[in-house]
Amino acid sequence: MLKKSLLALCLSAAVTCTAQAAAVSDEVIQSSFFPYMNGMPSYPGLSAGMTINQSNVDQFKEVLDPGLYMFIKDGATEIKVGETTDFGLHQSYIDATRQYSGDVSLGDGYGELSKTVAGRPFPQEPSMDDPRAGEKLAWNYKYGYNWGDSATISPFYWTMRDMGSGKMERTIKFNFNFLNFTHRTQQAPFPEVTPNPSELFRGIYVKVLEPFDVKNTQLLIHRFEDDTKVDNAYLYLGFQRRVRRLSSGQTTDAFLGTDVMIEDFEGYNGRISDMKWVYKGTRNMLMPFYNHNDMVLDSETHQDEDGYQVVAFSGKGGCFPNITWQLRKVYEVESIPQDENHPISKRTHFMDAQTFTIPRTVVYDRKGDMWKNWIIGQAHPDHHLPVNKGTGVSIDDAFSMIDIQAQHCTTGQFKGIVDPERSPVDIFTVQNMRASGN
C-alpha cells in the first residue's frame, strides 16, 4: 500500500519521481512507438493497391501468416494491399512508458511483475536470447493501449455463418464497454480509479440487445492487477433475472454459441499466468490495418443518425472482412496453455509492434491441428468516427473467427467509440447488471 501511494504521488509530482524511476531512453521509446520513422517496410513485388489471390499468393507467403496463406491459396478469399500507415498511440501513454517503465521487471514465476504504474512495461526490442521475451511481450499486450482507458462498442453485430453454404444462422447484437481501473494515462482520473479495494485492473461489460432468446444477457469480467488471481466473471441471464457467478470453465467455452471464447476477446483475454509465452521472432507481415472511412462498407446491417456504416464481409461464406491489409512489423508469439485440459494446444499470435494489438491469431486444437483463425481488423482513429480522432486508439473495427474444422465462422461488425462518458465506472458493477436487466 505504501508503494502504491508513492506511485500515485509520482504521477502528480512527475519531476520528483523522474529522479527515482529509471527513465526509458528516447532511443528505445522512438524504436518502440515509431517503428516506421525511418521508412516503411517493403517486400519484393508487393505494392499498395494490388490484390493477392490464388494466382500470386505463393510469391508473398513469407509475409502472410499460415492461416491467411491457406485461405488465399484455397480461394476462400483474396486480399487488397494498402499503404503502411503510422498508428501512433496517444502521447500520454508514450510519456507514461518513458517515465515508469525503466525499472519494470518480471518476477520469478509466470504472471509475476514488479509494480507498474502505466505505459508499456517492456518497450525494449525482444531478443531471441531472452527466454522470457514472450512473456514480456504478453505483458506489453496486457498493459497496452488497446482501447485506451475506456471505450464502447455500440452496437456490435456478431453473425454466425455456415462457411460452406454462406447461410447466416444467427446475428447477436451487443453493446461492449471496456474500462481500465488502473494504468490510466489519458482519461481522468490518473493513474487509477479509486476506491478500488480488490485492485481491479480492467472491466469488460457486455450486454445483448438482440435476438429475443438471449436479450438482456449480460457478462461482466473483472480482471485483477494480481495476474495470478482468476478473473471474477458474472453472467446475468435475462430469463432468470439474476446474476450468476461464472466458473472459469466458461471462459474457454463458445460464447453464446459463437466461434469465439471469452478468452479470445481482443486477441487474448486471460491471465498471463494461464499460458507459457514463447517469442518466435520479429517479421514484417500483412496485417489488417486500414482507414475505416476509405473502405467499401455494409449499408444494410446498421444505419444510424451519424451515418456510420460497419465493415462489409465477403469471401467464402461471407467470413472475410472487406478491408485492406498493410505490411507491418510484427512479433510472433506462441501461447501454450498451462492447463492440460484446455481445449486448445496453442495459439500463435501476431502482435503488431507499434500498437501491441493482436490482429491475427492462429489457434491449434489439442492434437496440434489448425483449428481457428482470428482476424481483428484495426482502423485508424483519425479516419473513423469524429469522436475517435486524436485518441490514439487503434480501433478494433471488424473481426472474423473462422473454425476451419467445422467450416463455420463468426464475424463481428463494430461501431467503436472512445468516449469516457459512455463507460462510467458504475456500469462495471454487479448491481448495474441486475438493474439493467428487465
Add this chain to the structure above:
Amino acid sequence: MSKTITTTSTRLAVAVSAALSTGLGSSAVAAAETTWAGFVENATYHRKDVGISKFRNTGQAEFETKFDSDSFRSLRLNGVLRGTYDGVYDLNDGEFGKDAQQDYLGADWHSSDLSSPTILSAGVPFPCDNDPTLCGNLDGYMDQDENDAKFPDFNDRLDFIRELYLSADKELSNGDVLSFRLGKQQVVWGKTDLFRVLDVINPVDYSRHNIYDELEDIRIPQWMLTAEWRMGPNQVLDDSNLSLVWNFDKFRPSNLGTCGQSYKMLDAGCFFSSRLGPWPIIHDVEEPEWSLANTQLGAKWEGVYGDATFSVNALTYRQQLPSLHFRYNPAFNPANPVAPGNTPFLEDGVFDIEFPRVNLLGGAIDYYSMDMDAVWRVELAYTEGEELPRDLDGHKETDMLRYVIGLDKNLVIPQLGTSSAFLISGQLFGEHILDHEADMPNDEDNWIATGLFKGWYMNNRLSPQIIAAHDFAAEATVLAPSVSWTPDNHWMFNLGLNVKFGGDQKFPWSVAGGAPVYEPLARFTNGPIGVANQEDEIQFTIRYSF
C-alpha cells in the same frame, strides 16, 4: 430481430413524457426511442393415459422507451404484454374443464382409499361453473371459471399487462446512483432454481405448469415501488447497494390451480372444492383487503467482497399459500367460555382460508472457489408467522428455516462430442419447522435435491439438458430431459419429457381413526412432485420470436 422505432408517436410514451415534463417543472423530457420485441408460442403437452394436457398459445410483446432527460441519467418505460389461450379445455374436455368430474378426491394422483370417497367427496371442477355455493365460498381465491383458465391473462387484475414500469437513475454528486422503479413488475431476490427461498416477493402462478416453467413466466407481477441506492465500491467492498421495495398492490396469493385445470399443485383446487358430507370444505376465503397496513415492504443490502457476493434481506409480507383455519363460531359467547360447545371456532372440518402476515430475515452468498473452479451458493431464510396444517388442531403458526446449498460447475467433456462446457448444477433445499407438532403432515426436516446437466452443440443452437429433483420426505422424483433447437434468430423448438416417480406417502388421519390414508393431509407430505405422480408427459413447444 426487435424493431427500433425512433419516434415520439407511441401514445403511452408521449403521455409519460408529458407527465414527466410536467412533474419535473422545466426539465425537458422527450421520448427518444422505442424498441419492440416478443414472440408467439404454442406449447402442446400430452399426458400418459390422459391425452392432451396443454395446448397453450401465447403471444407476448415487450417494449422499452428511453427518454432523453436533463434530470436523470437514465429514464425509461418498460412493458410486457401477454395473451394466452389454452385450448386443452376444448380439445380434451373429458379430462379437463368444467365437465371433468373425478370419481373421487385425489383420483389424479392416488388410488381410492378409506378417506375417499367415503369421507370427502370428489372436488367439483370449476365450481363457479357448476356449484354456486362452492363458488361463493371460494370467492376471491381459486374461483376461476373455465373461461378464466382458457384465457388466464384476461381478468379483472389485468394480467395481460404482465409488466409496466417506469425506471429512473439519478447520479449524485459523489458518483453514487439513486434508482427508482415504479409500476407493475417482478422483483427477484435470491439465487435458486426451481424452488424459492428468498425469491418470495411476487406470488407464483403454478397453474401454468406446476413448478417447471421459468419463474419469469409464472411470477405474478405486482404494482410496486423500488428504490435503490447504488453506492458502488468503497474501501472494503467492491460494490454495495441498498434497496427498498414497497409492494402496494392488493394482496394476491399464489395460484395453485382450480379443480378442473390440468395443473393443480398439491391437488389443492379439488380439495378446496370438495365436501365433508353436505358441507363444503371451504367456508370462506379471507383475502386481505387493500389497506396501507396490508401492503408489503422489503429491504436488501447487497455487495461484493472479493470472491464473494452477498445479500442481507428482510421482508414483511403475506403467506402466499393458503392457511386453513377452523371457521369462526358465530354462536360463540365470550362471556361464558367454559360452557360446553361454546368454542370460538367450529372444529367440524370446515375451514376458512387465510393468508397470515409473515416476517422474513435472510441472506444469500455465492463464492467462487479457485481451487474447485466452481461457484458455491448458499441462501437462507428465517420466517416468523407462517402457518402449517395440522390434523387435530387445524393449523399452527410456526417459525420456519429454509436454506439451499448449491454448486455450479462448468466442465468440458470432450467424450460427449462438443467443445462447449457442460453446466453441472446441484442444489439441496432444506426446510426446518421450528415448532413442529406430531400431527403435522410436513416432516420437521425435509430436503429436496435438484440437479441440472446442460450441454450445447451446433454453436449453441442445439441444447440437451436433464433436470432432476427428488423430495426426500415424499420419496418422489421427477426427471425432465429435453432438447432445444434454435435454428436461427426467430424459431425455437423444444421437445421434452417430464416423468415422475413416487408420491405414495400416506398420513394417519384422525378422522379416519388414525388409519394411514391419502386424503386430505398426505398431499402436503407428498409435495408438488409426489402429488403430480400421474402427470408423466411428453412436451413440445414451438416459438417464433420477433
